[in-house]
Amino acid sequence: MTSPASTDSVPPQFSAGPRPAPGPAADEGLARRLRALACTAPLHDLDARKANLAGEYSVYGMAEIALAAIDLVTLNMDFDTGADHDQIVARLLPRVAAQAPGRPAAEHERVARWVLENLINVGSVDRGFRAVYGTFAPDGTYVRRDYDFKLIEEVPGPGGTVYLRTTDEAVNVLVGALDTDVTSAQIAAEVKLEVLISRGRLADAQLAAEQARYRTVQYSETLRRALEATRRNVRAVDWLNAVPDMIAEALDHVADRYRHENAILTNIRRARDESEEPEHKRRAAELVDIVKDCIRRHTQLQSRLLEAGPLFRAEQDRQAFATPLTTSGTDLYGHLLAPVLPLPLQQAIRVTDAFFAHGTGLRTPVSVRVGDLVDILLTPPVEREHLGAEMPEPDLIATPDDSRFTEEQLAAATDLLDLEHDAPRRLSGLLAEAREQDPDLPYLVALLAVHAASPPVGTAYRQGERKLLFAVDDGTELDDPEFGGADLIVGTALLDAAGMAADRTEAA
Amino acid sequence: MTEHVDRSEPETGAAPVSAAVTPADAADAARLVAFGLQPKLLPARDQEYADLLRRYREDPPFARLADAVATGLGLVVLEVSPRAGMAVTAAEDSVFAVRMGDYARRTSADSGDRFLHGLAHLAVAALAFPRPEDLADDGYIGRVTVNGVDAFVRQACRRLEERAAEQGENTDPASDAPGLEAAWRIWARRSATGATKDARRPAASTTGIVAKAVAFLTDSGFLQRTGDDNGGTYRTTARYQLQVRDMAGGAALTELLELGVVPVTDGTPSLLPAEDTDDLELVADAGLPFHAS
Numbered sequence: 001m002t003s004p005a006s007t008d009s010v011p012p013q014f015s016a017g018p019r020p021a022p023g024p025a026a027d028e029g030l031a032r033r034l035r036a037l038a039c040t041a042p043l044h045d046l047d048a049r050k051a052n053l054a055g056e057y058s059v060y061g062m063a064e065i066a067l068a069a070i071d072l073v074t075l076n077m078d079f080d081t082g083a084d085h086d087q088i089v090a091r092l093l094p095r096v097a098a099q100a101p102g103r104p105a106a107e108h109e110r111v112a113r114w115v116l117e118n119l120i121n122v123g124s125v126d127r128g129f130r131a132v133y134g135t136f137a138p139d140g141t142y143v144r145r146d147y148d149f150k151l152i153e154e155v156p157g158p159g160g161t162v163y164l165r166t167t168d169e170a171v172n173v174l175v176g177a178l179d180t181d182v183t184s185a186q187i188a189a190e191v192k193l194e195v196l197i198s199r200g201r202l203a204d205a206q207l208a209a210e211q212a213r214y215r216t217v218q219y220s221e222t223l224r225r226a227l228e229a230t231r232r233n234v235r236a237v238d239w240l241n242a243v244p245d246m247i248a249e250a251l252d253h254v255a256d257r258y259r260h261e262n263a264i265l266t267n268i269r270r271a272r273d274e275s276e277e278p279e280h281k282r283r284a285a286e287l288v289d290i291v292k293d294c295i296r297r298h299t300q301l302q303s304r305l306l307e308a309g310p311l312f313r314a315e316q317d318r319q320a321f322a323t324p325l326t327t328s329g330t331d332l333y334g335h336l337l338a339p340v341l342p343l344p345l346q347q348a349i350r351v352t353d354a355f356f357a358h359g360t361g362l363r364t365p366v367s368v369r370v371g372d373l374v375d376i377l378l379t380p381p382v383e384r385e386h387l388g389a390e391m392p393e394p395d396l397i398a399t400p401d402d403s404r405f406t407e408e409q410l411a412a413a414t415d416l417l418d419l420e421h422d423a424p425r426r427l428s429g430l431l432a433e434a435r436e437q438d439p440d441l442p443y444l445v446a447l448l449a450v451h452a453a454s455p456p457v458g459t460a461y462r463q464g465e466r467k468l469l470f471a472v473d474d475g476t477e478l479d480d481p482e483f484g485g486a487d488l489i490v491g492t493a494l495l496d497a498a499g500m501a502a503d504r505t506e507a508a
Numbered sequence: 509m510t511e512h513v514d515r516s517e518p519e520t521g522a523a524p525v526s527a528a529v530t531p532a533d534a535a536d537a538a539r540l541v542a543f544g545l546q547p548k549l550l551p552a553r554d555q556e557y558a559d560l561l562r563r564y565r566e567d568p569p570f571a572r573l574a575d576a577v578a579t580g581l582g583l584v585v586l587e588v589s590p591r592a593g594m595a596v597t598a599a600e601d602s603v604f605a606v607r608m609g610d611y612a613r614r615t616s617a618d619s620g621d622r623f624l625h626g627l628a629h630l631a632v633a634a635l636a637f638p639r640p641e642d643l644a645d646d647g648y649i650g651r652v653t654v655n656g657v658d659a660f661v662r663q664a665c666r667r668l669e670e671r672a673a674e675q676g677e678n679t680d681p682a683s684d685a686p687g688l689e690a691a692w693r694i695w696a697r698r699s700a701t702g703a704t705k706d707a708r709r710p711a712a713s714t715t716g717i718v719a720k721a722v723a724f725l726t727d728s729g730f731l732q733r734t735g736d737d738n739g740g741t742y743r744t745t746a747r748y749q750l751q752v753r754d755m756a757g758g759a760a761l762t763e764l765l766e767l768g769v770v771p772v773t774d775g776t777p778s779l780l781p782a783e784d785t786d787d788l789e790l791v792a793d794a795g796l797p798f799h800a801s
Contacts (some may be wrong), residue, residue: 018725145680337664341668
């Protein structure tokens with residue numbers, strides 16, 4: 001992808017004159033810069049290769065989309081997982097669409113996916129990039145070296161999903177010169193932010209706030225790795241000094257940042273509310289969101305830090321307080337895995353081959369008989385039912401209608417109780433009228449009236465009913481041959497349906 | 509399988525075991541070995557298997573006969589016990605041995621892939637038995653997850669990378685000598701996973717390679733799948749512990765010593781990488797449960 005063609009033409013000058021590379025020390029700086037340069041190459045490459053795509057894609061600024069993608073992935077990286085592939089594509093779309101508004105949405109999505117896939121470099125086995133550069137070895141010979149790096153890597157998430165994370169290289173490409181002490185860099189950024197806000201320079205403040213957030217993400221990433229190692233083995237981590245110090249430091253950091261960022265938040269909110277200019281207002285509002293996100297990440301970090309202590313104690317109970325054994329086995333990590341990893345490949349492979357040959361157990365070899373083979377080959381394939389097995393016809397039994405009242409009776413009763421809203425009636429009158437129609441009807445009317453004593457106001461409100469049946473007891477005795485109790489006043493209340501609907505939307 | 513057992517009968521009959529050996533005894537001994545060749549079969553689940561195991565333990569001439577059958581077939585007896593059953597494994601160059609070329613096709617052409625598959629097996633064992641005590645303790649049951657193994661190796665690689673960076677080494681390999689590339693770089697370079705069209709792990713990714721290893725070990729009766737979390741969760745069986753302790757660990761260590769690499773051999777169990785030895789001394793003096801005893 002990047003070929004250091006120019007170095008080929010430089011003739012080695014070993015004997016006389018000034019050498020182009022006086023030694024490994026000077027070469028180291030050159031190598032570092034070459035590697036940094038290589039990290040940007042995939043982005044340039046995108047713009048160079050867009051001409052090869054089927055279709056006219058020159059309107060799209062591929063490097064711009066790529067940088068935006070790295071931005072999005074970095075900002076969406078959570079403590080545990082990473083950014084979701086589809087979500088990143090979806091968020092890239094507005095920018096892609098803005099570059100070529102006339103083109104169809106499917107093409108925009110295709111461009112966004114193409115850029116993201118090229119940043120992952122899906123086509124290669126390693127899913128990464130390789131750049132070749134040359135250095136002078138200590139003995140003066142010229143050595144070509146491979147530099148392998150990734151920009152966005154895919155990591156396994158919970159439930160078998162795949163998430164995206166930006167690598168350190170990508171963060172360095174993105175923000176530049178991030179390879180510094182995280183804590184101090186963050187403090188610097190926030191001091192800068194505060195000053196900028198107090199002077200009302202919100203445009204610069206937003207830039208600083210975003211940088212602060214990148215650093216926050218990087219900080220939690222460092223801590224996540226350390227805690228993961230702790231979980232693996234108590235002794236693999238120095239729990240006497242290093243980890244407690246780190247946790248204390250991180251907790252201090254969180255507390256400090258939290259206080260700091262809340263102060264900033266208050267400041268920006270004031271700036272947002274007091275500002276007259278809409279542009280300032282908008283920027284301040286964005287800034288509020290960024291700082292809120294920072295605070296959320298700190299809180300997440302803090303809860304992880306608090307879990308670390310109990311985790312250590314539980315693991316210690318399991319690992320350190322068991323009865324010591326007299327025999328000592330092979331320390332697989334310390335004696336085998338750790339010494340193998342730094343070896344050159346051609347030596348390491350002898351060890352792993354030996355482990356594989358003796359560690360996989362046995363396989364019973366398959367022996368084939370011609371007779372079986374003929375049978376297998378002549379057996380017709382089992383037809384697969386696409387629709388599955390046939391469903392048995394369900395045997396339905398008609399249930400007897402054991403309702404106390406018929407549909408007609410209900411209709412008659414509802415009709416009877418459909419009162420004018422300004423003319424409530426006594427229950428005694430309603431019962432007498434019902435009795436004239438049907439001797440059974442008064443029971444249903446009485447039942448409905450009693451229910452109306454506690455009308456379902458909430459349901460009527462939610463469903464937007466226009467009227468509601470209600471019943472009130474004013475102390476009058478009911479004089480009826482079949483029923484006793486209070487002679488309720490039954491009436492209909494009109495409801496303000498429009499008003500209720502407005503209320504509901506507001507509440508939602 | 510029965511074919512092999514049948515073939516072995518005359519062989520064992522010729523062995524000078526004892527005068528009282530009958531063809532029925534030889535058949536039983538061969539039957540026990542045949543049970544041992546089914547690594548997923550548990551003695552507790554099969555009455556005949558359990559009976560033969562008891563006979564092996566109580567009847568020394570029968571035990572010698574069964575051992576002879578196994579040896580003649582090209583098998584090594586690791587342990588015969590109610591928990592592990594007749595734990596046998598393939599001797600070198602036996603028909604039962606697993607060959608790397610059959611295990612993964614790409615490995616014959618690509619030495620990097622061959623290394624990754626071997627390292628995956630080593631890493632699964634190292635994470636299943638993180639401390640020497642765990643490997644020595646017969647009652648210990650290790651638990652591994654696919655993603656955990658990958659993360660564990662990556663962590664080790666990262667330490668090496670950091671150490672190389674501290675020493676100012678340029679670890680980028682020379683372009684024309686791939687065999688001289690440091691082994692850890694090959695794992696670190698390979699992607700952990702990737703999105704595929706059918707939502708499966710890419711087979712060439714490191715989690716795909718680890719998943720293949722644990723699936724194979726499960727088929728060998730060395731691991732049991734317990735869940736789907738973290739790419740697949742597994743626990744070890746007694747057979748795996750025996751295999752790693754008595755066979756694989758020693759063989760790999762011998763190879764390492766032949767290469768002239770002598771790992772720390774003072775007997776102190778240490779999972780610490782070399783650069784942390786200073787911390788270890790400090791911890792030991794403090795009397796906290798970090799020291800070896």
